[in-house]
Amino acid sequence: MAASPLPRLSGAYDGAPQRSGLRPGIVHLGLGNFHRAHQAVYTRAALDAAGGDWGIVGVGSRSASVPDAMHAQSMLYTVVEISPQGESFSIPGTHTDAFTAAAEPERVAATIGAAETRIVSLTVTENGYYYSPRTGHLAVDDPAIQRDLTDAARPTTPIGQIVRGLQSRARAHGESITVLSCDNLAENGRHTERLVKEFAGLLPAAEAAETLAFIERHVTFPSTMVDRIVPATTEHYRRLVAERCGYRDEVPVPAEPFTMWVLEDRFAAGRPEWEAGGAVFSDEVSRYEELKVRLLNGTHSLIAYLGALTGAATIPESVRQPQVEAAARAVLRDEYRPSVTAPRGVDLDAYEEELFTRWRNTALGHRTSQVGSDGSLKLRQRIPVPALAALDSGRTPHFLALTAAAYLACLAPLPGFDPGPHAAAMVDPARTVLARQAELSSSSAELARRVLGEQHLLGEELAGRDEFIARTGELLDVIRRHGALAAAAQAG
Ligand code: CS2
Numbered sequence: 001m002a003a004s005p006l007p008r009l010s011g012a013y014d015g016a017p018q019r020s021g022l023r024p025g026i027v028h029l030g031l032g033n034f035h036r037a038h039q040a041v042y043t044r045a046a047l048d049a050a051g052g053d054w055g056i057v058g059v060g061s062r063s064a065s066v067p068d069a070m071h072a073q074s075m076l077y078t079v080v081e082i083s084p085q086g087e088s089f090s091i092p093g094t095h096t097d098a099f100t101a102a103a104e105p106e107r108v109a110a111t112i113g114a115a116e117t118r119i120v121s122l123t124v125t126e127n128g129y130y131y132s133p134r135t136g137h138l139a140v141d142d143p144a145i146q147r148d149l150t151d152a153a154r155p156t157t158p159i160g161q162i163v164r165g166l167q168s169r170a171r172a173h174g175e176s177i178t179v180l181s182c183d184n185l186a187e188n189g190r191h192t193e194r195l196v197k198e199f200a201g202l203l204p205a206a207e208a209a210e211t212l213a214f215i216e217r218h219v220t221f222p223s224t225m226v227d228r229i230v231p232a233t234t235e236h237y238r239r240l241v242a243e244r245c246g247y248r249d250e251v252p253v254p255a256e257p258f259t260m261w262v263l264e265d266r267f268a269a270g271r272p273e274w275e276a277g278g279a280v281f282s283d284e285v286s287r288y289e290e291l292k293v294r295l296l297n298g299t300h301s302l303i304a305y306l307g308a309l310t311g312a313a314t315i316p317e318s319v320r321q322p323q324v325e326a327a328a329r330a331v332l333r334d335e336y337r338p339s340v341t342a343p344r345g346v347d348l349d350a351y352e353e354e355l356f357t358r359w360r361n362t363a364l365g366h367r368t369s370q371v372g373s374d375g376s377l378k379l380r381q382r383i384p385v386p387a388l389a390a391l392d393s394g395r396t397p398h399f400l401a402l403t404a405a406a407y408l409a410c411l412a413p414l415p416g417f418d419p420g421p422h423a424a425a426m427v428d429p430a431r432t433v434l435a436r437q438a439e440l441s442s443s444s445a446e447l448a449r450r451v452l453g454e455q456h457l458l459g460e461e462l463a464g465r466d467e468f469i470a471r472t473g474e475l476l477d478v479i480r481r482h483g484a485l486a487a488a489a490q491a492g
Pocket of ligand 1: 227230370371
């Protein structure tokens with residue numbers, strides 16, 4: 001931002017919350033926008049409503065921009081709630097410290113190991129768990145995991161950092177702790193527990209035994225369902241904050257008004273009264289997660305890929321195209337919905353309508369390239385279970401196949417097909433492998449066979465379902481020849 005006469009956001013600002021009594025009870029891995037507009041906001045609401053001294057130490061992975069800016073702003077930043085009716089601004093002010101793992105690798109495990117830390121939470125995206133989407137197990141051959149297994153002092157993967165932190169607790173004081181995954185993964189608590197234990201089990205025998213015994217006795221891994229659409233920060237939001245709040249904030253976070261957090265109440269060493277801040281503690285978290293990961297995230301993926309292929313930069317631009325909305329409704333209602341059981345008190349028709357209202361929030365500017373990124377990991381969470389359920393009951397899930405086809409059109413374009421700039425902007429760890437498969441394929445059918453059948457992009461079970469693979473290939477061919485809107489119209 002150009003030099004501005006405005007003062008920088010600081011604790012002296014009138015609207016800044018009181019932070020002096022906070023203690024660092026939570027260490028959070030993944031200091032991205034989502035955490036800062038979700039858990040941090042719930043924590044502030046809980047502190048305001050019910051008191052307590054829970055503060056958060058935010059750990060970024062590589063980039064120092066957010067921690068540095070927070071330090072320059074008394075650890076504060078602004079959440080900008082964006083709706084078509086206007087904006088509102090708030091300052092959660094729940095962080096007591098922030099740093100970057102890449103710059104201070106030894107500090108991560110030490111902070112998790114500190115006796116006053118009672119929760120280590122994570123929003124590291126699907127990609128941050130270092131697991132094989134094929135098997136669901138730890139990616140033991142990944143060089144980063146191998147390095148973390150040998151270099152105890154400077155772990156770089158979140159799972160390595162957590163295990164090293166737990167080891168330090170076991171040795172130094174033996175205090176219990178909760179590991180809280182807040183990522184969009186089915187059964188995220190169970191998933192994290194499995195990976196943590198697998199990593200611990202690969203340590204030298206005596207260390208492994210000691211660590212696993214500590215985990216059994218002193219660590220819990222509740223599952224959670226998190227929900228709030230949080231786009232990337234742009235210059236627009238910095239300017240808006242400057243104009244409306246009268247201070248400079250380098251790292252404001254835009255977010256939609258809707259927010260939801262459902263958690264299992266299995267905390268080994270206490271927790272903030274998040275329910276007083278609007279969170280829901282429930283014994284039906286896995287139902288909420290399935291609902292969210294399929295109806296919201298799964299449909300979101302289809303809207304993102306069809307949107308990118310039709311030149312739509314944002315989700316609202318995409319979903320306002322009638323063929324895209326019709327395809328989104330079809331996949332949600334006919335293919336995702338039969339695979340979920342509504343949690344008590346949730347009305348699925350109302351849930352669906354609310355999703356479309358949220359996706360139409362034009363003011364938010366949520367980009368198709370952001371939702372379309374990391375599809376090789378995200379789609380594995382979203383498509384296989386409902387697709388297999390449909391196939392097993394004799395139905396072809398045409399719109400799930402369309403989701404896979406639109407993804408391939410974006411990430412593995414066959415020679416002569418240009419998916420456009422929004423697809424090119426999608427980041428995906430499988431991009432190189434997919435590009436290679438596209439080079440080797442002489443038809444859409446062959447590409448679908450290679451990626452889904454041989455590479456198991458959507459898991460082993462779907463890899464054996466020829467009907468699904470053939471339908472994906474057909475729809476990919478329609479996209480290539482007649483465009484994404486034609487494929488959306490013809491899919492059903
Ligand atoms: C989106 C999610 O990027 C994606 O895949 O579907 O980030 C979505 O916006 C959030 O999960 C909403 O809670």
